[in-house]
Amino acid sequence: MAAPKVVITGSGAVCAGGMHPEEILAGIVEGRSAIGPIRQWDTTNWPTHLAGEIPDFNPRALVDDRKLHKLIRRTDLVGLYAASRAIELSGIVAQRDALAPEAAAAYSDRTGVIVGSGGGNFQNQYDYFPLMTEAHGDLKAFGSELGSNVNPMWLLRTLPNNVLGHIGIKHGLKGTNACITSHSIGGLLAVIEAMEALRAGEADRVVAVGHETPIEPQMVLYYYRMGLLASETLRPFDVARDGSQFGEGAGALVLETEASASHRSAPVLGEVLGSGYATEAQGLLAIRADGDGPARAMAQALDDAGLKAADVGMIVAHANGTPQSDTTEAAAIRTVFGGAAPPVTGFKWAFGHLIAAAGIIEAVIALAALKRHIVPGIATLRTLDPACEGLPVSARAQTPRSDIAMILCRGFSGTNAALLVRSA
């Protein structure tokens, strides 16, 4: 039996650029970067002070259930928000709720949730600081005073898989599930695993989510010390680029088998065509200079989708603005597409690097861009790095060559994933 076609029936996104995919895309198309001064703490004395924070961050606007706010973190708020938007748009829960109890239960069991999450953070552990002060370095006192000083729900707030658990509870979804904590590729891997679960018949519908809010002092400081942050502006593929910038937010997609979607005449936003994956295995931070990983991931994705390089209408590169990453991506695109690459762009310059949410929010925005028949420009690009010569990037908008986008995503541990989507 041939694997079923996998369609997309819902999407959601939140980041510095906005609360909806179209709003975020509009900002990118207008050439506006939403990256600005960090407001979560005073960075006056800091060597780095820019990131893509969600403006006027309002927990109530993201998750209306106030009781839940005590049980989850900032990163969970954005993940739950994006997932709920995607679920509402797709109409899957509304459809389930109209069924008789037995059929509804079966529907829930055949609806999965797969999440890419950032895993732990540093800030959460500071909750123990008041207790540590009180204990004066005495672990015995630390242990005995625990209950009166720390939120009893501390461990639950800290779970990396909170978005998974709470989407399940809120929407009554009970099918196949996973929480992937593989740094930047987690969100895109959630989409890939969702597609594979549908292909293998493990579910009829899967909600894929990626979320992360990495803008906290200790995290920013590490990336700064490791030389990964831009001094002023994130300029992918530019000769003067000098690093990336953090953003925060989430992306979500509802994937279904074509049969599942057609049962209720769901609005189909697009189709997931195939994926590829390759590891470079150089350690946590290092990557190969020849672009081997991204090239293999993209070639595999074409193979998996049964497509030729010429079929791809646009490439959304990882384009994080660090010197080595961008150059190796350009090399990988040359390897796979030869001299005939479609228009290439990237979105991180506009709202920052969302780490675990990066790949999935970029897939969401890519679908919105294909729908408008536009390849948004990289507005911060001034002079193309000669090492990226021939790469069809531009500060201005281009026109996609077809209704198919390749999304490339890379993460720590030398991981590379590529996804092919077609717009409806």
Added chain:
Amino acid sequence: MNDARRRVAVTGVGLVTPVGNDVATTWDALLAGRSGGAEISLFDASGFSTHIAAEVKDFRNTLVTDRKLFKFTNRSHRFMLEAAEQALRDAGIRPTADDAHRWGCAVGAGMMTADFDDLVETHAHCAAGGELDADLLLTDRPANDPLVFCRGQAAEGLALLTRQYRIHGYATSVHTACASGGQAFGTAMKLIRRGYVDRVLAGGFDSMISPIGVAGFCLLSALSADNATPQRASRPFDATRNGFLLGEGAGFVVLEEWEAARARGAHIYAELAGDGNSLSSYRITDSPPDGDGPIQAMRQALADARATTGDIDYINAHGTSTPMNDRSESAAIHAVFGAGTARVAVSSTKSSMGHLIAAAGAVEGVVCALAIDRGEMPVNANLRDRDPDCDLDLVVGAPRRQRVRMTMSNSFGFGGSNSCIVMRHPEEVDGRAGQGG
């Protein structure tokens, strides 16, 4: 369903557990029902409501001795390196330059936090009054040390393994709390079925026996506070059970596409035959008393393995020894097996090892592979006063020695993820024993 799908063989196993730093020692302890529980020695836990745990004892890395690697590791990563190397040696195969891209890696990693000593240093420097002064982070030693960052990254285990063994295919790190290890095995099996890779190094590793880890569980009252009797503290399915015993360690397997394993004459412990996954969507910390959630995972795993309840000879239960889990799991087993419940042997090896959290499902998956390979079922230790709500054929007193056709391993996590892994005896697959040529 495609009947021609690729089968997956378990050809190498590795364990570092509270009852043994290798497979043989651990297995002997599990057959004897020896407990790894004791007073916590890793730090002064005397002030905590629970100050017992099942620590890995007298551990040092004997197989991977590259000192350069260790600066990137926390305690759980060192268990990981040892167990993974054991599994690869046992399998007698490892990635080469020619097939590196046909190897994958899937791990269940623990909830990564900074080492407590680093947190203490940051507190002293930046938050002496109790609140963080962010400016002081700029001159704080741990906050400026990239190695502290690396050790605390969820993907660091993956980075260490893929680099050490030159694994160039699909590599992923998953975390669904106590279901992580089981889900890593399930993911690994699917990678081979899909044809993404031919071999996978898969496992789980965790250590939460630290002040912050123990504190988190104490705050939730999840741990047994039987501080005077640590070896009896974990007693799954006993009427007097009162919480779990925190363990630590790592379990790894080498998985191979079946025909490739046979072709090279590998010893096959078992077929990794089925994976089931569900969400309870009930509460973050519990499954419902009627077993809803775990029931679906077990049924899916059986269907995925193309097996029926009558094929299963042994269940390695999640069996945490918390009042709720064991009752819910028993209800789930009854719902799935019906009248056949009386004919399937069950034990929770957490009765000996404690709860290894993100490593639990992986370690217990290895236990199932060993049960099939050796024809032995480990005991459910510490059962004295049976809970009438947990009416199962528990393996008590002595291990059972019999041919084990198929096994089931349950792992249920905080957050509501339920994982069930089903394995099959190699003779049931192709009529040949596991022993390779």
